[in-house]
Amino acid sequence: MWPQSLQEKQEGLMQAILVAFGRAVVSQLHIRMLLLTVVPFxxxxxxxxxxxxxxLNAMMDWTQAFFLENDGFTTASNVLTWLGLATLKTVVVPLISMWILLPLMIFTALIFVGVIAMPFIVRHVGGRHYKGLEQxxxxxxxGSLWTSVSSFLIxxxxxxxxxPLSLIIPFMFVAQALLWGWVTYRVMAYDALADYADAEERKAILKQHRWPLLCIGTLATLLGAAPMLLWLGGAVFLFFLPVFATGAIWLYVLVFVFxxxxxxxYVLQALATYRVEHGDAGPKDVMPLLDLPEIAEPPSPTTPSA
Incomplete structure (x- = not known):
């Protein structure tokens, strides 16, 4: 029955995500991958x-002027008190300023990792684990630049x-995680497939595996919670801002390399499986494969004939 088949395919995809995660952990511990964080950092x-x-001072001055003109301090004070964070009322201006700069800082690290680190990651993973896969x-x-810029603008x-969802804590975390997961998967997946897949294969892989790829991007975003707290912590302890900002940037680079x-x-395994399933695996593509099925669309109801 179709529901049972869908469940089996979902379990296969979850297994593939976990296997790729385990392989990524092992790869991250390689000295080359650890050193790869240096240049983007x-x-x-x-x-x-x-x-x-x-x-930063200009940003804080603008934020303070905006709050004064729009009675923002009263609103922020009420919200922080309601959240039980009344002690942060004295640093609300630098906190908001650092929060505004946060997406730009993260995207900068993401771009540098994509441009500088991803070619080395592609060669490292492909050369060590997928030697038989044709490029x-x-x-x-x-194409990578357009994907990165257009994704970030969206x-x-x-x-x-x-x-506005930031005022509701659960929704704030869900919305932020999904948004960052989406932009991360858009940028990373294109770069990961650029050398190995042709245009048709790339479109097919991104379409068939968009939900697992979004899942990987979202889970990776959750790993970025620690550097985010460090970055915002610099607003609370301005004296230690250089230290906090340095730690946050390095951790973000490390998270993005991982x-x-x-x-x-994930995508190279998906590509190898795709070629075998479509009878397009040349001599170079013969390699051990993990069963990595795609999620099929539910069957459309048949219309009874008249």
Missing amino acids: VLSMLIWGVVLWFC RKGGSFF FLVLWLVSL TGLWFQH
Whole structure:
């Protein structure tokens, strides 16, 4: 029966996600992957060191002026008191300022990892675990850039629209996790398939596995909770802002490198399975495969003949 088949396929996909996670953990512990965090971290630090040095005070002044003009302090005080966070009322301006800058900081780290680290991740995972998989070069640098920029612009609009949900704690975490999970999977999945899949294969993989890929992106977003708290903690303890910001940026880079490994293992296995299932596996593609089924659409009801 179809429901039983769907359940089996969902279990297979969950198994594939967990297997890719385990392989990503092992890959992350490799010295090359640990060193791979250095360059994106240094570049992110240089950019955000300059931004915070020259722009943070201006951002805080603008936020304070906006709050004064719109009675924002009273509203923020009431909300924080209702949440049991009344002690944060004295740092609401720097907290809001750092919260506004947070998506830009995360996206900067994501872009640097995508541009600098992902090519090394692709070669590391493909060369060590998928030597027989043919590279069909269906992606490009400009395709990756367009995917990243367009995804972030869509994300930014949705993030601004969802800001009112920040007043409701459960919805805030769900909305933020799903939004970041979506943009992460969009950027990472394209880069992970760019060298190995052709354009048709990439579209098919992204369509058939969009929910598992979104799941990986969302779970990876939850791993970013620690650096997010560090980043916002810099607003609470301004004296330690450089230390907190440095730790947050490095942790975000580390999380994104791990996420890249996770996506890479998943999509290459999905691609190898796709080629075998469609009879398109050449001699180079013969390799041990994990059963990685796609989620089929439910059968459409048949119309009785007249």
